[in-house]
Amino acid sequence: MKTLDTAHFARLAEIAPGLSAPQLRLALHLAATCDHARIVRGSSRTLAKATGLARSSVIGAIRSLTQGGFLLTRPGTHTRPSQYRVLNLA
Numbered sequence: 001m002k003t004l005d006t007a008h009f010a011r012l013a014e015i016a017p018g019l020s021a022p023q024l025r026l027a028l029h030l031a032a033t034c035d036h037a038r039i040v041r042g043s044s045r046t047l048a049k050a051t052g053l054a055r056s057s058v059i060g061a062i063r064s065l066t067q068g069g070f071l072l073t074r075p076g077t078h079t080r081p082s083q084y085r086v087l088n089l090a
Contacts, residue, residue: 022057
């Protein structure tokens with residue numbers, strides 16, 4: 001179940017001009033695949049494969065989106081994948 005609706009994607013369209021191509025691609029992927037709590041779990045490798053980006057580009061985009069206040073990250077461990085929560089889209 002997804003909680004992002006047309007208004008959330010409209011907000012993404014508003015911020016899109018200020019994002020690089022990898023940031024926008026990652027933001028769209030996370031917004032489209034998040035769960036009801038707006039969370040996506042997975043490694044940077046998984047996100048790179050899903051978005052077609054290089055892993056280094058995904059890591060940079062995660063860093064930028066987190067610093068910009070659009071994403072909250074929770075690093076993974078050996079037994080738990082990283083967690084990304086989509087923010088500021090309402």
